[in-house]
C-alpha cells in the first residue's frame with residue numbers, strides 16, 4: 301500500500317491481484333458487488349499461504365511448537381478484532397463462520413431460554429434473511445410473536461413503530477441491521493439502542509454492512525449482541541464474529557457441544573470451558589481466522605474514516621450520474637451521507653437480470669436479485685433489484701463504466 | 716448496441732407484449748415454477764380436449780428471456796397433441812429465438828429460457844399420472860424436466 305495524498309483507490313488498487321483480471325471479451329473487470337463479498341489484498345492471500353506453509357497445526361490442545369504458534373496467532377486475531385472495534389474484553393468475541401451463524405447462535409443459545417409464549421421479537425423490513433428467518437424459527441417454536449418496523453419512502457426505519465412495539469412491554473429482543481445491504485440506509489443505531497435499553501429489551505445489531513465500511517465502536521454502542529462477517533471486509537470466507545456482553549454469554553447455554561468448549565466431561569455431565577471457548581466447539585476455522593488479522597491490519601492502516609469518506613465520494617458521484625439515466629429508479633435514501641456505498645436500482649419494466657446480463661458484457665459485476673431480502677422486495681413491490689456496491693479500491697472511472705453500461709441498457713430496451 | 720446476441724428486437728418485443736398472457740380458470744394442467752436465484756416466477760395453464768391442447772396461457776413475472784421463451788412456447792404448443800408436446804426438445808424452443816448459444820455461454824440465463832418448458836413437462840407428467848392414472852403415458856417426462864438445466 302502506498303501512502304500519499306492520492307485517492308484511496310490509487311493507493312491500494314495494486315494490492316488486489318484479481319482487479320487486474322480481464323473478463324468476457326477482454327474487458328477490464330469492474331467489480332461492484334462488494335456488499336456480497338469484497339476482494340482480498342495480497343497481504344491476506346499471503347497470510348493464508350504462509351500459515352499453511354509454515355505453521356499449520358490444530359490449536360489449544362498440544363504443546364508442540366507449531367500448535368503454540370497457531371494458538372497464539374489465532375488469539376492475536378481476537379485481540380485485533382477487540383482493538384479494531386474498541387471492545388475491552390476480548391473473551392466477548394466469539395469466532396463463528398459468519399454473520400448468519402452469529403445470529404443463529406443468539407437465537408438458539410439465548411433465544412430458547414429467554415423468549416417465551418406471549419413475548420415479542422422485533423425485526424425490520426430491511427433485514428437480510430439471516431436476521432429474519434432465525435427469529436421466525438424462534439418465535440414459531442416458542443409461541444412468541446415476530447413484529448416488524450417498516451420503512452418509509454426514503455428507505456429509513458419508521459422508529460415510531462419501534463416505540464409502539466416497545467410500549468407493549470413484551471419485547472424481549474430487537475434485531476436490526478446497522479446498515480441495510482440493499483438500500484444502504486444507515487440505521488440511527490444509537491437512537492434505536494437507547495429506545496431498547498429504556499424499554500428493557502435486548503438488542504442485536506447485524507453489522508455485516510457496517511464494520512467493513514465505517515468506524516464502529518462496539519465498546520460505546522451499548523447494544524447486547526453484534527454480528528459481522530470477515531469476507532465482507534477483505535478477509536477470508538468462513539469467518540465471522542459474534543460479540544456479546546459477558547454477562548449474557550456467561551448465562552447462555554452452549555450452542556454446540558464438542559471439543560474445546562468443555563472443561564470436564566463425565567459420563568452424564570459436563571462443565572463448560574471459559575469464554576469465549578464455551579461457544580467455539582470443535583476445531584475452528586484456524587487458517588482463516590489467522591489470516592483475517594491481515595485484513596484488519598490493512599483496514600487499520602488505511603483508517604476507517606478514510607474508507608467511509610471514499611465511499612461517500614463515490615456514492616455521491618454515482619447517485620448524481622445515475623439520476624440522469626433514462627428510466628432508472630433508485631431506491632433508498634439517495635443521500636451519500638445517509639447511506640453506505642450501496643445503490644439499489646431498477647429500470648422501469650426491465651428485469652434486473654437482463655440489466656446484469658447486458659452490463660456484464662462490459663465487465664461490470666453488479667448483483668441482481670432479491671439480495672436475501674425478500675421482505676424488503678415485497679415492500680418495494682419488486683421481485684428483485686440491481687445493486688452496485690463500492691469499496692476502497694473502486695474508482696470514479698469504474699463508476700463511469702457502470703453509467704455507460706446503464707445507458708446501453710436504456711438504449712437496448714428503448715427507454 | 717445492434718447485434719446483441721441475446722437482446723434482439725424480438726425478445727424485447729415479447730418481453731413487453733408477451734403472448735397468451737393471462738390465466739385460465741380451473742385448467743386441466745396448472746404448474747407453477749420459479750427460479751429462486753433470479754426471481755423468475757410463472758404459472759402455466761393448459762386445457763386439453765382428450766389429448767389435444769386447446770388453450771394455453773401463462774402469467775407471472777420474469778426477465779425478458781423468460782417472458783419471450785414462455786411466450787414462444789405457448790405459441791408453439793397451441794393445438795398440438797400431448798404426445799407431440801411430450802417430445803418437444805429444448806433446442807426447438809431456443810432456436811425459435813436464436814438463443815441456442817445460451818446453453819454454452821450462460822449456464823445462469825439458460826434457466827430463464829427453459830423455465831416454462833420445465834413447467835410444461837412437469838405439468839403434463841402430473842396430468843398423466845394424477846388425472847389420467849396413466850403412468851406409462853407419462854414416460855420419463857419427470858426425469859426430463861428435472862434434467863433440463
Ligand SMILES: Cc1ncc(COP(=O)(O)O)c(C=O)c1O
Pocket residue numbers: 335336397398399400401428430431477479480481506507508509529540672
Ligand atoms: C446485512 C447482512 N446481514 C447478514 C449477511 C449474511 O452474512 P454471511 O452470509 O456472511 O453470514 C449479509 C451478507 O450477505 C448482510 O449483508
